[in-house]
Amino acid sequence: MAQSKEQRILEFVQENAVKGDPQSVVEHIDKYCSQKEWAMNVGDEKGLILDKVFKETNPTTVLELGTYCGYSAIRMARLLKKGSRLLTVEMQPEHAAVAKPMIEFAGVQDKVKILEGATETIIPSLKSKYGVDKVDFVFIDHFKNFYASDTKLLEECGLLKKGSVLLADNIVYPGVPEFLKYVRTSGRYDCTNYPSHVQYSDELDAMEKAVFKGY
Ligand SMILES: O=C(c1ccccc1)c1ccc(O)c(O)c1[N+](=O)[O-]
Numbered sequence: 727m728a729q730s731k732e733q734r735i736l737e738f739v740q741e742n743a744v745k746g747d748p749q750s751v752v753e754h755i756d757k758y759c760s761q762k763e764w765a766m767n768v769g770d771e772k773g774l775i776l777d778k779v780f781k782e783t784n785p786t787t788v789l790e791l792g793t794y795c796g797y798s799a800i801r802m803a804r805l806l807k808k809g810s811r812l813l814t815v816e817m818q819p820e821h822a823a824v825a826k827p828m829i830e831f832a833g834v835q836d837k838v839k840i841l842e843g844a845t846e847t848i849i850p851s852l853k854s855k856y857g858v859d860k861v862d863f864v865f866i867d868h869f870k871n872f873y874a875s876d877t878k879l880l881e882e883c884g885l886l887k888k889g890s891v892l893l894a895d896n897i898v899y900p901g902v903p904e905f906l907k908y909v910r911t912s913g914r915y916d917c918t919n920y921p922s923h924v925q926y927s928d929e930l931d932a933m934e935k936a937v938f939k940g941y
């Protein structure tokens with residue numbers, strides 16, 4: 727069977743990056759995806775925004791919606807303080823099958839757990855099945871049509887606390903208008919927009935930070 731783009735990215739990392747060095751893995755994914763084949767990792771420019779907001783939050787419990795090849799999970803895990811954990815949800819098995827060895831190659835497998843399945847199923851199980859009380863930081867980067875419904879689901883499941891930070895990718899491209907309207911008009915979030923560009927491109931994009939104000 728022909729190799730997928732995601733498998734080619736993994737192979738490039740395994741053959742060129744430094745094993746056990748998450749920064750090297752991140753840099754090599756960016757190198758491949760900027761020079762060889764575009765891919766929907768959050769990328770280097772928006773990755774710096776992710777780093778900044780993540781460091782400001784200094785989270786203990788992190789949730790990611792949309793693992794893809796593991797780039798942003800590895801990027802966040804390299805900044806995670808001791809004793810913290812990152813749960814990342816991926817619906818597509820073929821992506822999870824690449825992300826797992828990618829995360830292991832980066833050496834962050836003890837901090838990162840991939841949850842395979844649909845967010846609408848997994849989010850309601852986080853407390854009972856994974857022992858989550860509240861999430862401090864949520865990076866939202868999965869199916870664009872699910873951003874708004876999954877944000878409301880996080881609220882309904884009691885997973886957010888006053889100060890929980892949501893950071894959403896793709897505010898401009900492909901765009902998430904329902905999510906943006908909800909977080910900006912519900913009265914439940916303090917929002918900040920971070921203009922940027924589509925990964926590995928000059929096209930405009932942005933990220934949105936939405937800080938939960940409490941129930
Ligand atoms: O939807 C796409 C997309 C659309 C068209 C072609 C390829 C990807 C996309 C583009 C940039 C992203 O950062 C991203 O997260 C996604 N995504 O699918 O989740």
Ligand SMILES: [Mg+2]
Pocket residue numbers: 766767768867895896
């Ligand atoms: Mg994205």
